[in-house]
Amino acid sequence: MKYDLVIIGSGPAGHKAAIAASKLGKRVAIIERNFRGMGGVCLHKGTIPSKTMREAILYLTGYRHRDVYSKQYRKKRRITMQDLRLKLASVAENELDVIHDQLERNGVEVFIGEARFASPHDVEVDCETGRKKLYGEYILVATGTKPSRPSHIPFDGKTIFDSDEILDLQQIPRSMIVVGGGVIGIEYAIMFATLGVEVTVLDGRERLLEFCDQEIIDALIHHARSLGMVFRMGEEVVGIERFSDKMAAVQTESGKRLVADSVLYTVGRVGDADELNFQAAGLEPDERGRLWCNEEHQTWVPHIYGAGDIVGFPALASVSMEQGRRVVCNAFNEPFEAFDIMPYGLFTIPEISMIGKTEQQLTEEHVPYEVGAARYREIARGQISGDTEGMLKILFHRETLRILGIHAIGESATEIVHIGQTVMSFGGTIEYFRNAVFNYPTMAECYKVAAFDGLEKMSLDRLFEEARLTKANAEQSTEDKSQTELDEQETIEV
Numbered sequence: 001m002k003y004d005l006v007i008i009g010s011g012p013a014g015h016k017a018a019i020a021a022s023k024l025g026k027r028v029a030i031i032e033r034n035f036r037g038m039g040g041v042c043l044h045k046g047t048i049p050s051k052t053m054r055e056a057i058l059y060l061t062g063y064r065h066r067d068v069y070s071k072q073y074r075k076k077r078r079i080t081m082q083d084l085r086l087k088l089a090s091v092a093e094n095e096l097d098v099i100h101d102q103l104e105r106n107g108v109e110v111f112i113g114e115a116r117f118a119s120p121h122d123v124e125v126d127c128e129t130g131r132k133k134l135y136g137e138y139i140l141v142a143t144g145t146k147p148s149r150p151s152h153i154p155f156d157g158k159t160i161f162d163s164d165e166i167l168d169l170q171q172i173p174r175s176m177i178v179v180g181g182g183v184i185g186i187e188y189a190i191m192f193a194t195l196g197v198e199v200t201v202l203d204g205r206e207r208l209l210e211f212c213d214q215e216i217i218d219a220l221i222h223h224a225r226s227l228g229m230v231f232r233m234g235e236e237v238v239g240i241e242r243f244s245d246k247m248a249a250v251q252t253e254s255g256k257r258l259v260a261d262s263v264l265y266t267v268g269r270v271g272d273a274d275e276l277n278f279q280a281a282g283l284e285p286d287e288r289g290r291l292w293c294n295e296e297h298q299t300w301v302p303h304i305y306g307a308g309d310i311v312g313f314p315a316l317a318s319v320s321m322e323q324g325r326r327v328v329c330n331a332f333n334e335p336f337e338a339f340d341i342m343p344y345g346l347f348t349i350p351e352i353s354m355i356g357k358t359e360q361q362l363t364e365e366h367v368p369y370e371v372g373a374a375r376y377r378e379i380a381r382g383q384i385s386g387d388t389e390g391m392l393k394i395l396f397h398r399e400t401l402r403i404l405g406i407h408a409i410g411e412s413a414t415e416i417v418h419i420g421q422t423v424m425s426f427g428g429t430i431e432y433f434r435n436a437v438f439n440y441p442t443m444a445e446c447y448k449v450a451a452f453d454g455l456e457k458m459s460l461d462r463l464f465e466e467a468r469l470t471k472a473n474a475e476q477s478t479e480d481k482s483q484t485e486l487d488e489q490e491t492i493e494v
């Protein structure tokens with residue numbers, strides 16, 4: 001069974017690589033543990049279910065309409081976990097159909113079973129029909145990650161659970177401690193707080209989501225606190241104890257003990273590499289199960305590539321897909337072109353999105369920048385859709401006026417960031433947003449309002465500079481004049 005490309009794992013990286021390679025006329029095999037698991041963590045445990053659940057929460061709590069009707073407005077009074085799961089199965093089912101159809105149409109051969117390396121070119125699969133050995137000219141490891149589950153944490157899937165298990169909870173708890181305020185922890189924490197759960201977030205770091213713009217995170221924390229959420233930062237969790245099916249206590253290194261109905265433990269993810277028998281391929285994962293690879297996604301063994309979460313940062317579905325395409329282009333000598341800036345979308349409530357540098361990074365790098373900001377409350381669409389708390393800011397270079405970063409929080413932030421991404425990718429300046437006409441009323445209008453704000457600051461700055469120069473010139477000529485008078489005086493005296 002000889003293939004041009006054998007792919008292990010059918011998440012975004014593996015799936016997109018398979019399609020890309022088959023479009024080049026290559027013979028491709030993709031291996032996935034189980035048939036219903038096609039689409040990977042992304043489709044079954046991560047991106048898609050969490051975002052579907054978030055949408056259900058926004059709908060059932062009437063979150064988007066609270067400003068229009070009243071703060072007490074709710075589509076449904078008693079929301080259950082069953083309600084939140086209602087759409088998960090149908091969304092996954094439809095996506096699964098799309099993936100199967102695409103693979104079939106493109107002639108990709110699918111093998112269902114656990115894969116392991118037998119040699120650098122051979123991968124064994126334990127299929128229902130027996131063990132198969134696939135030879136790959138090239139091999140792509142795209143096996144993703146699984147939640148980190150240290151042995152001292154007494155997970156039971158009911159009171160103490162990880163981010164995979166949260167989807168299967170039987171009841172919405174009254175209170176929840178979220179250990180780990182990373183992206184996963186914060187997204188789920190705010191979802192449950194929106195449902196009325198008392199949520200406490202614990203994180204060992206001093207600042208939440210450090211890679212985001214601080215002002216945006218401050219706005220998020222402000223909103224989260226209004227929901228009753230508590231943040232305990234700089235707290236290392238050292239242990240968790242379970243008393244019954246309904247109570248657990250979290251112990252911090254500083255000596256605190258916090259008690260709640262439930263604990264979501266989400267302190268990061270580790271590479272799903274245990275079963276792969278990397279040694280047979282001449283590879284070795286790092287201590288977090290991740291696979292090292294170079295910029296072209298080649299491992300130490302040049303015909304074996306790694307893509308998606310197994311290679312680590314940034315561990316996003318969006319980027320994983322692109323990495324899959326890159327692998328195929330590199331292996332089969334096709335040109336690969338891509339923009340090197342990528343957006344981040346955090347599906348918190350309200351959502352956050354960003355591209356480019358933050359104010360903190362620009363300050364650290366001594367880049368002269370200015371900020372143009374727009375508040376959703378000034379935008380007609382913000383009022384119409386009931387989001388008056390959101391904001392968008394454009395960071396741009398003071399001299400070249402080039403866009404350096406876009407940061408947004410609020411309704412549609414993850415969508416509108418792409419407008420800024422396009423302008424930024426093509427080296428545009430903030431003047432583009434002043435000069436362009438946008439549909440009205442839309443959230444995109446934020447760009448125009450922010451551009452006016454930023455350019456207004458620049459013109460004030462220019463006025464100040466002109467005034468400063470005029471004053472300096474005036475002082476200089478007075479000085480020159482007095483000097484001339486002094487010189488004349490001296491000449492007369494001589």
Ligand SMILES: Cc1cc2nc3c(=O)[nH]c(=O)nc-3n(C[C@H](O)[C@H](O)[C@H](O)COP(=O)(O)OP(=O)(O)OC[C@H]3O[C@@H](n4cnc5c(N)ncnc54)[C@H](O)[C@@H]3O)c2cc1C
Nearest residue numbers: 009011012013033040041042046115143144308309316317
């Ligand atoms: C809760 C959560 C929310 C997320 N939200 C977002 C989001 O909003 N936006 C975003 O961009 N990203 C998000 N992510 C990240 C995103 O899900 C991942 O970046 C993405 O799934 C990684 O894709 P991947 O191709 O590496 O493979 P994965 O999706 O991780 O899938 C890997 C597949 O490989 C299979 N596999 C593993 N080992 C073997 C083996 N030995 N044999 C056969 N098959 C094997 C697994 O069964 C799995 O199906 C989220 C993640 C989580 C956990």
Ligand SMILES: NC(=O)c1ccc[n+]([C@@H]2O[C@H](COP(=O)([O-])OP(=O)(O)OC[C@H]3O[C@@H](n4cnc5c(N)ncnc54)[C@H](O)[C@@H]3O)[C@@H](O)[C@H]2O)c1
Nearest residue numbers: 180181182183184203204236237267268314315345346347
């Ligand atoms: N919207 C999105 O794009 C999205 C959503 C979810 C997940 N993801 C991806 O999934 C990846 C994994 O996310 P994650 O949140 O699991 O990991 P993470 O590494 O981002 O966050 C883990 C957090 O846990 C904290 N922590 C670790 N040990 C601790 C301890 N003992 N006590 C207290 N705090 C502790 C860390 O300080 C960190 O803030 C992310 O890198 C992200 O790219 C993306």
